[in-house]
Amino acid sequence: MTTTDFTTEGSVRALPGSAVTSRARLWAAILAGVVGPEVFIVQPAVVQGFVRYLGFDEASAGYAASVEVWGLAFSTICLSFVAHRLNWRAVMVWSVLMMAAGNAGSAFVTGHNLFLLLRFLVGVGAGGLVSLSFAAVGLTSNPDRNFGYLIMWVLVYGAAGLWAVPTVYAVGGLKLLLYLFAVFPLTVLPFVRHLPEGGETAAAIDADAVELSGGMKLLALMAMLLYFCAQGVVWAYLFLMGTADGLPEQQVANALTVSQFAGVLGALFAGMAGARIGRLSALTLGMLGGSLCLLLLVGKTSYPTFGVVVCVYNFFWNMTHPTLLSAMAGFDRRGRVVLGATAMQMIGLAIGPALAAAVIPEGGYAHVIWVGVGLFVLSWMSIGLPVLRHAALLRRPN
Structure with missing residues (x-):
C-alpha cells in the first residue's frame, strides 16, 4: 500500500505506509x-x-x-x-x-x-x-x-x-x-x-530533514529545556509583576488578554514567513527580541509599557515555539527529536515556576526577570550550533 503526501510546493507523491x-x-x-x-x-x-x-x-x-x-x-x-x-x-x-x-x-x-x-x-x-x-x-x-x-x-x-x-x-x-x-x-x-502508525514506518517528508549526531541532538534538546524553563519562570509571575507595580488587576488582565491575540499573530507569522527568513534568523529574533523586552519591566512600569511588553513577548514566544519545533523536526527523519523536545518542553514548564519562586525572596520580581532572560539567552546559544550544523549538512553535495 502507499500513502500520498505533499512536497514543499504542494504536489503529491507516493510514500510507504497506509493510504492517507x-x-x-x-x-x-x-x-x-x-x-x-x-x-x-x-x-x-x-x-x-x-x-x-x-x-x-x-x-x-x-x-x-x-x-x-x-x-x-x-x-x-x-x-x-x-x-x-x-x-x-x-x-x-x-x-x-x-x-x-x-x-x-x-x-x-x-x-x-x-x-x-x-x-x-x-x-x-x-x-x-x-x-x-x-x-x-x-x-x-x-x-x-x-x-x-x-x-x-x-x-x-x-x-x-x-x-x-x-x-x-x-x-x-x-x-x-x-x-x-x-x-x-x-x-x-x-x-x-x-495519522501515521509510527515514525519508523513513515519516513520524513521534509526535504530538509537530516540526521544530526547524538551530541547535536542533545544540545538541541537542552535548548528546548532551557527555553521552556525560562518561559515557566516568566509566565507564571507575569500577572503578579503587573500588580506589584501598582497596576489594577483588570488592567493587567486586559493586557494579558490582548497579548493572546498577539500570540496568534506570532504563530501565524511563523507559519507564513518563518521559513523565508531562515530558522536561525527567526530563532534569534524570537528568543532575544522576546526576552530582552522583558528588561523594561525590571523597574517600576506604567500600564502602556506593561501592555506593550507582554504583547511583544507573547508575539515572539509564539513565533519561536513552532520555529523551534520545526527545527527539531529537521534534526532526524523519524520524529524522535520532536518527541524528546516535547518532553523537554513539559519538564521546563514544570521546573520554571519553582525556580522563579526560589529567587523571589532574594530580589523580588527583578530577579525573576533576570533569571528568565538569562535562560532565554542560554537557550539561543544552545540551539545555534545544531541549526548551523544542520544547514552545513544541507549544503554538502550528495
Whole structure:
C-alpha cells in the first residue's frame, strides 16, 4: 500500500505506509494537538472552578492542576523513549479514552485522592496526544508552516475557551465543563486512521530533514529545556509583576488578554514567513527580541509599557515555539527529536515556576526577570550550533 503526501510546493507523491493524504494527516494532527492541552490552555479558569465548585482552597486547587501537568509531562517523557516501538494510532486511541474517562469521572467522584488520580490520568492521556501530534506534524513536508498553524489553532482555542468558560459555569457549573472536556477528545477518534502508525514506518517528508549526531541532538534538546524553563519562570509571575507595580488587576488582565491575540499573530507569522527568513534568523529574533523586552519591566512600569511588553513577548514566544519545533523536526527523519523536545518542553514548564519562586525572596520580581532572560539567552546559544550544523549538512553535495 502507499500513502500520498505533499512536497514543499504542494504536489503529491507516493510514500510507504497506509493510504492517507497529507492534508488529512495534517489536520488530524492539528486537531489532536489542540485537544491534547484542552485543560492546560484554560487552566486559570479551571482552577477557579475547583475553588468555587469543589470547595478547594487556592493551594489545593493549584496542586490538583499541577498533578495533571505532571501526568502530561510523565507521558511525554515515556513516549520519547518508547514511541518508536509503539503503534501511534493505538496510543492516540488510548490517550483519547483516558482523557474522556478521566474528565467524566472527575465530574462524579467526591473523594479528594480519587479526584487527583483522575486528573493525573487525564494528564497522561493529554501527553500522548500532544507528543504524537507534534511528531506527526514534524513528519510533514513543511513543518515550519504547519507548526505555526498548530500553535495558532491552540491559541485560538485558548482565547475562545477562556471567553466561554464563565457562560459554561453559569449554565451547568464545573460538571458541565468537565463533561465538555470529556466529549472534546472523542472528536479525534474518527480521524486517527489518517495519522501515521509510527515514525519508523513513515519516513520524513521534509526535504530538509537530516540526521544530526547524538551530541547535536542533545544540545538541541537542552535548548528546548532551557527555553521552556525560562518561559515557566516568566509566565507564571507575569500577572503578579503587573500588580506589584501598582497596576489594577483588570488592567493587567486586559493586557494579558490582548497579548493572546498577539500570540496568534506570532504563530501565524511563523507559519507564513518563518521559513523565508531562515530558522536561525527567526530563532534569534524570537528568543532575544522576546526576552530582552522583558528588561523594561525590571523597574517600576506604567500600564502602556506593561501592555506593550507582554504583547511583544507573547508575539515572539509564539513565533519561536513552532520555529523551534520545526527545527527539531529537521534534526532526524523519524520524529524522535520532536518527541524528546516535547518532553523537554513539559519538564521546563514544570521546573520554571519553582525556580522563579526560589529567587523571589532574594530580589523580588527583578530577579525573576533576570533569571528568565538569562535562560532565554542560554537557550539561543544552545540551539545555534545544531541549526548551523544542520544547514552545513544541507549544503554538502550528495
